[in-house]
Amino acid sequence: MAPPSPIVDELKDTPDEASATPVPDAPRLDTAPQQLVAGLLGKADIRINGERPWDMQLHDPAALERALAEGNLGLGEAYMAGAWDCEQLDGFFDHLLRAHLDREVQPARLAWHALQVRVFNRQNRTRAWQVGKAHYDLGNDFYEAMLDPLMAYSCGYWRDADNLADAQRAKLDLICRKLGLQPGMRVLDIGCGWGSLMGFAAEHYGVQCVGVTVSKEQAAWARERYAGLPLEFRLQDYRELDAASLGGPMDRLVSVGMFEHVGRKNHRVYMEVAERCLADDGLFLLHTIGKNRRDSVPDRWIDKHIFPNGDLPSVGQVGDAIDGLFVAEDLHNFGADYDHTLMAWHANFEAAWPRFADALGETFHRKWRYYLLSCAGAFRARELQLWQWVLSKDGVRGGYRRAV
Structure with missing residues (x-):
């Protein structure tokens, strides 16, 4: 050779x-x-x-x-x-x-x-912070140029949308309706990012929220953007959460685009944390990318250059993690919508690139293009999925009805 x-x-x-x-x-x-x-x-x-x-x-x-x-x-x-x-x-x-x-x-x-x-546990309490520094702390100005105005860095919902901003708002509203949010409810957002869901839920559904992230840049941006709303943004590992530290059990839990960083060694611990933080009659919505095969290995290029220690779950691995803790009330797959989302991000990225070219360099340009477009191709090929799970502790009396 x-x-x-x-x-x-x-x-x-x-x-x-x-x-x-x-x-x-x-x-x-x-x-x-x-x-x-x-x-x-x-x-x-x-x-x-x-x-x-x-x-x-x-x-x-x-x-x-x-x-x-x-x-x-x-x-x-x-x-x-x-x-x-x-x-x-x-x-x-x-x-x-x-x-x-x-x-x-x-x-x-x-x-x-x-x-x-x-x-090995590649997502232990020490290593869990690596992805925040390596990926999410690239710079809020960079992500503002690529994402929608609410800074939602996860799959949009394109059923009735024809642009990125509307698709992201539709996704946020879908989550709120699936959770049945009502004024005065308390919501925990595990992996809150730049606070898009928390801000939307507080403004449109009258709830109070606590969010945790491992990104200093995200927490700082969200605190400034949503000052004055009943929102608390914590720089904290999810494993430190419990009902007492939150001021009592939360009415609703949500986690959007964070479970991909938890890792198979920690899936069960993550679900145990969610179970101890949720009120007995509460609902938990888990929004995560997923893979088709349980035994596959995380992609080495993505692991090295984009998301350190990432590990996409399979349906079976999520099922194992919730066994005996939660009832799976609903599972909704709209993974094909991630293709549209990634292509919109790529268009924004390329349009904004002249602003960042001198600081980041052409190798970063090619790396980011490869990331966004290879992932779009993977979702288009249906190699990757996007799931929203709705979970309850003991089953919703009379059955759960999905919001559409």
């Missing part, structure tokens, strides 16, 4: 600062690994240096060998380094994942990563 290219070696050392100019000529695929990857891509109807928008434009053949050796970590870092391009990255990943090529390429280097995930 040929050694990695100098482009990729440079990226390994400085992944967020390095910038490389792609080689203009389309190189020949001279090695067996390169030809093997080209053949695999052909199964997904992806051509190397083809003319369709989802085809790969290859500048350095070593990118194919890294993809074969390291899976998406190698493929993504080669893209960040300028070793290949694609006019429509979301379409590339839709084709790739629809053909399940990720299941055919199982590099030996993934074995250690898989062992770490299964053996």
